Amino acid sequence: MPPFRKTTGPTAVGTSGARCGLPSTTRGEPCGQPWSETNLDAGSLTVSAQLVQDGWEVAESVPKTSSGFRTVPLDDATVRALRAHRARQAKERLKWGTAWVDTG
Secondary structure: OOHHHHHHOOOHHHHHHHHHOOOOOOOHHHHOOOHHHEEOOOOEEEEOOEEEEEOOEEEEEOOOOHHHOEEEEOOHHHHHHHHHHHHHHHHHHHHHHHHOOOOO
């Protein structure tokens, strides 16, 4: 288990860390993926976008090369963390109602 996940525990930040610490990905690839690109049953994440930092600004972009568009496997611990995060997110969505902003 990566040290980042050990220290953050079951939070949105911890889950983002789990996604951002995936092997075979750059820092911005898994962090920018919508749920529609994450297949928890198959244990995979399809890279179709990435977050790119330019100074203090962060923007969504497509991968720089065609090989950047790919599917990467998720280990069991990451799948469990993402399932728990998705359940917490669903509860928050209900709590916030129409004020909820779905960002993917």
